[in-house]
Amino acid sequence: MREEFIWMIIGMGLVTYIPRILPLIALSTENWPDWLRRMLSHVPYAVLGALIFPGILYAQETIWYGMLGGVIAFLIAYTGAPLLAVVAGTILLLTGVHIIT
Amino acid sequence: MEQAAPAPNTNELRRGLSAGLSIAFGYMPVAIAFGLLAGSTGLTVYEAVLMSMLVFAGAAQYMALSMIAVGAGMIEIVLATFIVNFRHLLMSASINERAEPTSKRYRALFGFFLTDEVFAVSSVHKEPVPGGYILGTGIAAYSSWVGFTAVGYFTGAVLPAILQESMGIALYALFIALLVPSIKDAGRPVVVLALLGGGFNWIYAFALDTGWAIMAAVITAVVVYELLIRRRIT
Numbered sequence: 269m270r271e272e273f274i275w276m277i278i279g280m281g282l283v284t285y286i287p288r289i290l291p292l293i294a295l296s297t298e299n300w301p302d303w304l305r306r307m308l309s310h311v312p313y314a315v316l317g318a319l320i321f322p323g324i325l326y327a328q329e330t331i332w333y334g335m336l337g338g339v340i341a342f343l344i345a346y347t348g349a350p351l352l353a354v355v356a357g358t359i360l361l362l363t364g365v366h367i368i369t
Numbered sequence: 370m371e372q373a374a375p376a377p378n379t380n381e382l383r384r385g386l387s388a389g390l391s392i393a394f395g396y397m398p399v400a401i402a403f404g405l406l407a408g409s410t411g412l413t414v415y416e417a418v419l420m421s422m423l424v425f426a427g428a429a430q431y432m433a434l435s436m437i438a439v440g441a442g443m444i445e446i447v448l449a450t451f452i453v454n455f456r457h458l459l460m461s462a463s464i465n466e467r468a469e470p471t472s473k474r475y476r477a478l479f480g481f482f483l484t485d486e487v488f489a490v491s492s493v494h495k496e497p498v499p500g501g502y503i504l505g506t507g508i509a510a511y512s513s514w515v516g517f518t519a520v521g522y523f524t525g526a527v528l529p530a531i532l533q534e535s536m537g538i539a540l541y542a543l544f545i546a547l548l549v550p551s552i553k554d555a556g557r558p559v560v561v562l563a564l565l566g567g568g569f570n571w572i573y574a575f576a577l578d579t580g581w582a583i584m585a586a587v588i589t590a591v592v593v594y595e596l597l598i599r600r601r602i603t
Contacts, residue, residue: 273416276443280433281423283451289480291462293473307591311456312485313559314590316548317566318583319428322574323435324541328534337538338545345549351395351486354546355539359398362535 328362337362378501385505388494392486392506393513395543399427400514402539403434404521410434414522421518425511426484429453431540432583452584460488469497476500482507485547561597565590 320338328334341358349357400421407417412434424430429450436446460483468476479500483491487510491503551559570586577585 270416272443273412274419276433276446277416277420277423279443279447280420280429280450283447284424284426284429284454284457285481287451287455287458288461288483289477291458292465292468292476292480303595307595308456308458310558310562310591310594311587313548313551313562314566314587314594315428315453315456315583316544317563317568317590318570318586319432320541320544320548320563321567322571324538327537327541334538334541337535338541341538341542341545342549344542345546346553348550349546350391351543351546352398355395355398355542358538358542359532359535362538363532366531366535 333362333365336365378499381499381501382505385499385502385507386509387505388490388502389487389506389509392490392510395486396427396510396513397517398536398539399543400517401521401524402536403427403430404518404523405536406431406434407518408522410438412437414519417522418515418519421515424450425482425514426450426454427514427540427543449584452587457483457488460485464488464491464498464503467491467494467496467498468503469499471500479504479507482511484510486510558594562590562594565593569593 324338325331325334328337337358340361341354344354344357403421404414404417407420408414412420420430420433424433432449432453433446436449441449461480464480464483465476482504484507487503487507490506491498494502548559548563552563566586568586569589570582573582573585573589576582
């Protein structure tokens with residue numbers, strides 16, 4: 269293992285671990301202003317949006333396959349299917365499209 | 370005030386492990402894809418497994434791989450990891466109010482496992498949530514994540530090329546699968562926030578590296594959204 273990679277992974281672990289436990293062991297959010305708590309509560313959806321787009325366009329060899337995968341995933345997820353079914357179903361259907369085209 | 374640590378109840382632990390199985394199943398393809406991608410990014414199997422063991426955060430680990438691939442700096446990757454995982458602060462705060470009273474040492478232990486999914490499963494448990502339940506859920510999810518990272522690293526190469534190609538969509542399908550139930554529950558706010566996050570990320574990605582673009586996009590999105598709802602209210 270490369271030493272600089274180990275330090276990077278330890279650093280990544282620490283900056284992930286600290287926010288996960290800090291409120292559990294030290295913090296009370298009751299005194300936070302409403303607007304700040306509200307903005308923090310919005311972070312996950314903005315993060316998901318940023319993680320999906322524009323990355324999904326480059327997940328396959330062409331933009332169209334990526335977008336098709338996104339549409340397939342959305343439709344499967346919309347039926348209320350569990351996470352695994354959405355992921356596996358999207359991979360299988362997209363594989364089918366790859367084979368046909 | 371420090372309270373005496375109740376011995377982890379094996380019954381609660383077992384119930385947690387059982388509840389965590391659904392997450393373990395859901396993590397399987399994502400961890401396999403991570404192991405596979407880590408290999409193609411040039412990481413050794415030890416580096417890939419160590420990252421899953423110490424970081425235990427899917428999105429951040431994928432992001433780290435994509436940043437390594439484009440030659441991003443180590444400090445930049447750690448900072449981007451911090452930004453992406455900072456949202457766990459609020460989940461931790463939420464669990465803090467729902468969990469049964471336990472010692473800080475015990476909370477520091479089960480807090481390690483607080484991914485989005487472990488949080489989601491734990492937080493729907495009726496209050497007070499037993500620490501052993503959260504720990505059990507976390508251990509089930511963690512075992513899958515670490516184990517299948519190694520599996521993916523080695524089996525990735527034997528998968529048919531056409532399936533490997535399609536697996537590139539796995540993470541995005543997962544993110545969409547995480548987003549859709551929220552859209553169905555909360556509707557427009559979730560759609561607007563996700564569009565703002567994705568839209569700003571797209572714009573910033575022209576000028577900034579991945580981690581910084583995501584960070585700037587998320588901050589801009591929540592600030593813009595806050596301004597939008599304030600204008601509508603006042």
